[in-house]
Amino acid sequence: MAGNREEGIRKGPWKAEEDEVLINHVKKYGPRDWSSIRSKGLLQRTGKSCRLRWVNKLRPNLKNGCKFSLEEERVVIELQAQFGNKWARIATYLPGRTDNDVKNFWSSRQKRLARILQSPPTSSKSQKNKVEVSSDHEVPSFEARNISLSSEGESSSTALQSSSSGIQNSETIKMLPLPDLVNPSKLFNFDQDLTHQAEFNTTENNLCNGSQPLITFPPALQAQSDLTFSSESRDHLARFSDPYFDMLSSVDSSKLGNVADLDFGPPFLEPPETIRTGVVREKFDSEPDCFFDDFPIDMFDHI
DNA sequence: AAGTATCTCAACCGCGCTCAT
DNA sequence: AATGAGCGCGGTTGAGATACT
Numbered sequence: 059m060a061g062n063r064e065e066g067i068r069k070g071p072w073k074a075e076e077d078e079v080l081i082n083h084v085k086k087y088g089p090r091d092w093s094s095i096r097s098k099g100l101l102q103r104t105g106k107s108c109r110l111r112w113v114n115k116l117r118p119n120l121k122n123g124c125k126f127s128l129e130e131e132r133v134v135i136e137l138q139a140q141f142g143n144k145w146a147r148i149a150t151y152l153p154g155r156t157d158n159d160v161k162n163f164w165s166s167r168q169k170r171l172a173r174i175l176q177s178p179p180t181s182s183k184s185q186k187n188k189v190e191v192s193s194d195h196e197v198p199s200f201e202a203r204n205i206s207l208s209s210e211g212e213s214s215s216t217a218l219q220s221s222s223s224g225i226q227n228s229e230t231i232k233m234l235p236l237p238d239l240v241n242p243s244k245l246f247n248f249d250q251d252l253t254h255q256a257e258f259n260t261t262e263n264n265l266c267n268g269s270q271p272l273i274t275f276p277p278a279l280q281a282q283s284d285l286t287f288s289s290e291s292r293d294h295l296a297r298f299s300d301p302y303f304d305m306l307s308s309v310d311s312s313k314l315g316n317v318a319d320l321d322f323g324p325p326f327l328e329p330p331e332t333i334r335t336g337v338v339r340e341k342f343d344s345e346p347d348c349f350f351d352d353f354p355i356d357m358f359d360h361i
Numbered sequence: 362a363a364g365t366a367t368c369t370c371a372a373c374c375g376c377g378c379t380c381a382t
Numbered sequence: 383a384a385t386g387a388g389c390g391c392g393g394t395t396g397a398g399a400t401a402c403t
Contacts, residue, residue, distance in 0.1 A: 069373075071397095093388060105388065110372070113390095123370090146391060157391070158371075165393090166368060173367085368400070379389080 068102040072111055076101055080108055081116055089117075114158050121154035126163050134160055 068076075079100050087094075089112055092105030101108065115122065126134070130152055137148040145157035145164075152160065 071371075091388090104373095106374090106390090107372080109389070114371070125369095143392065161392070162370060166370095169368085364403085366400100366402070369398090371395100371397090373395080374393085375391105376393100377389105377391090379387105381387085382385085 066102050067096075067104055069107070072115075076103065077111070077116060080111060083108075084112060084116075089113075114156050117156075119154055120156065121159075124154075126155075126159075130155065131163075134163060138164060 080095065083095050083100060089109075092109040092112075094105075095101050095108050096103060096105060103111075114120075133151055134148060137151055141147050143161075143164075145161040149155050149157045149160045
């Protein structure tokens with residue numbers, strides 16, 4: 059009876075003895091014929107389970123228990139934007155990482171982002187960044203406890219920074235309609251959307267011409283919101299849209315305490331004037347644990 | 362110190378593809 | 383050509399660890 063056959067299958071955490079049997083099998087026959095392990099009576103595990111265990115845990119040269127480096131994060135972000143959720147493919151670019159590792163990394167990153175966008179303000183400190191809404195959509199407040207600053211910024215990031223610093227006050231920026239941001243299906247590609255659907259015009263004309271929007275979105279996204287921001291707000295928006303500016307990952311707070319000494323790479327080598335001299339940098343030094351606290355209040359007034 | 366929230370990781374499940382029969 | 387087994391992949395879940403209040 060099939061039920062009896064299924065009953066013999068072990069599930070759950072692997073024991074050391076099972077690992078040993080699996081390793082011996084691979085030594086003998088190579089990483090294949092997974093189903094034969096059970097049919098030979100070596101293990102009461104499905105072939106699938108055996109393969110998974112080997113690929114994710116027992117395979118040589120795995121970086122088990124080792125957090126993703128900034129470089130690895132950068133690669134994942136870049137390749138995810140390029141390939142989508144092709145974790146196995148992305149993992150091939152990261153020696154020692156499995157598709158499961160990449161998948162877990164991305165998943166927790168997205169969860170953090172989702173929570174940041176959805177969680178209500180919990181303190182008087184975060185109240186100042188509370189989003190005022192006039193629509194009937196439920197709108198998240200913006201709060202983040204951690205930021206991560208990739209040391210691998212690219213020229214696009216630098217371009218964004220310098221672009222932003224050139225914007226004059228009261229320019230109009232087309233933004234992704236908020237309801238789409240709140241929609242979970244969109245939410246999980248939020249940073250990707252901003253990064254890849256927005257086109258940032260960095261021409262000299264636009265840097266100097268305050269009447270033109272510097273951030274333009276594809277026509278499909280331009281329909282709804284015309285938002286007006288101060289130049290400071292736009293600086294932050296540009297950082298938001300930088301694929302290598304990962305505000306969501308943890309960073310050593312002790313290092314942030316002396317942020318001036320850190321090497322942030324290109325995005326921070328030429329920070330916008332507001333960051334170099336203004337209140338943003340000052341706050342950043344003193345209160346590194348709340349990214350959105352750095353945003354001027356006016357930036358969300360129109361959402 | 363205790364309770365709660367969040368994160369990380371390992372493992373399972375279902376689907377689809379490939380290949381042998 | 384049809385079928386089924388084996389495999390690979392992406393999505394999801396749950397347990398334990400850690401951080402926060």
